[in-house]
Amino acid sequence: MEEIKNEEEKSLNFIEEIVEEGLHSGKHQKILTRFPPEPNGYLHIGHAKSICLNFGLAKKYNGKTNLRFDDTNPVTEETEYVGSIKEDVRWLGFEWANEFYASDYFEQLYEFAVKLIKKGLAYVDDSTGDEIAAQKGAPTEPGMRNKYAERSIEENLLLFADMRAGKYADGEKVLRAKVDMASPNMQLRDPIMYRIKHAHHHRTGDKWCIYPMYDFAHGQSDSIENITHSICTLEFVAHRPLYNWFIEQLEIFPSKQYEFARLNLTYTVMSKRKLLQLVNEKYVNSWDDPRMPTISGYRRRGYTPESILKFADKIGVQKRENLIDLSLLEFCIREHLNKIALRRMVVLDPLKVVITNYKKDSELVRSEDNPEDENTGYREIPFSAEIYIEKEDFMENPPKKFFRLAPGQKVRLKSAYIIQCDEAVKNADGSIAELRCSYIPESKSGSDTSGIKVQGTLHWVSVKHAVTAELRLYDRLFRVEDPSNEENDFKEYINPDSLQVIKTVYAEPALKKAGFDERYQFLRKGYFCLDKDSSKDKMVFNRTVTLKDTWAKEQKKK
């Protein structure tokens, strides 16, 4: 009830308003959207925003969404990308009504072009690319039409057929729409509809040697599918008049285009071109490198679909340029992981502690798998006289408010006993070799009768029971908030410490049963998930995100 109420009270974004208007006025019975990726790269979190918008809108208003690959440029497109895109959309939890390809419509688009030629609205131009560009004029000056625009309908029909038949080389001729060379909108200055490319297409093979441009494929594809709301990013605003012009001249279903601002995130880049560079030039290991803002990167890093959906919901949809704080994404994943992650104790940088008055060989202590969720139950952890704690959890000369271990100071070992540090044994070079501590037998967790209050609780691992693993700690990929907006090339701002590998960490035995679908919180250290590089003998964990650490933050300030 509460949730329904919130749903109703939540204000609509501008696209939802448009949708509701169309529904209420009877303009649409049902809405149909589409997600139209070009299969020339992996999807990133910016696409996730678009996916959530397109599929989310359909879901909310009881409509449907098509997945349509915009594959009109065979030179850059590959089947590998088609697979990854489908996997990513499904992973986010969306199912498409139909899987289509712009290339499905090549024959129909060809007929559309012929129709425009017959209406005297398209012509074959023999000019070079430079000539066409020069004739287009400038934003402040009108363009000039050349002699080819005067060709007869019959000649154009013939030449266009010859283009298709492969009688010309790449670049020799193009088909252009005859719109308005003097338009203040450059997109309307007789835009190119078809170009010649003798290239192998990932679906149509060598059937075609002419391929439609975006502007003569996208809107027509929308129309063929009866898309009601064709939602794209802001850079296509100037294309909208052309989008409408083609549809009007062709007299086909009037799909409408609406534009929203693309997502930008701090400390990363969000263009396929730049991401491709990072992969090709080995700044990262792959498209799904956990430092990448790709959907596959976030997946491998341990982000959940829920967290990304939540994020998309929180950032909203608008038309103004934006740069979202990474901290918002991190908030979303921490919020979800806090609820679902199994707690485990793992020591990253070990310091041995000998509990001198502990005479038993070992015993099992009980600890909750997740204090946020009582349904998850408990696990048993072996405790013994020799344990590891983090080096950073001991200081010989601690500052005030250091709630951890120091000579004479007491701490709680999580789910076990309170110990007191009696002595720090040193190496010849003065570094700490190990700690000698004594434990308080009546302070056992759950049956503590000692009455002793301590300020700090440490995670720990029994030395002889410990299992090992490799950890990969990730930090932001770039040192600056907006690398694309800096003076120099964006790659100069890469964070050299974005990946830190710890070859061996020590974990409680329960971690041995780690699974790929499970999420873990390593107590006081962060959220982790098993990486696909793991093998039977070696576990590898990715740090999804750290825990909030107010102590570290305070130390940094000093």
Place this chain on the structure above:
RNA sequence: UGCCCGAUAGUAUAAUGGUAGUACGACAGAUUUUGGUUCUGUUUGUCUUGGUUCGAAUCCAGGUCGGGCAACCA
């Protein structure tokens, strides 16, 4: 200096002519066997100048600033 789009706390996002609110961040405190979680509180905002109106973040006009448009890319 052509045309188009936009401008609300540090960052996002609401308020649709009638009390400028929410989230994240930051800061302070309480709770806590994770310096986590949770809870409470504080902080900071309508780009500017005019106009319309009883009343303007909202409507109008001028300006300023930011973004986009002159690929045989999408």
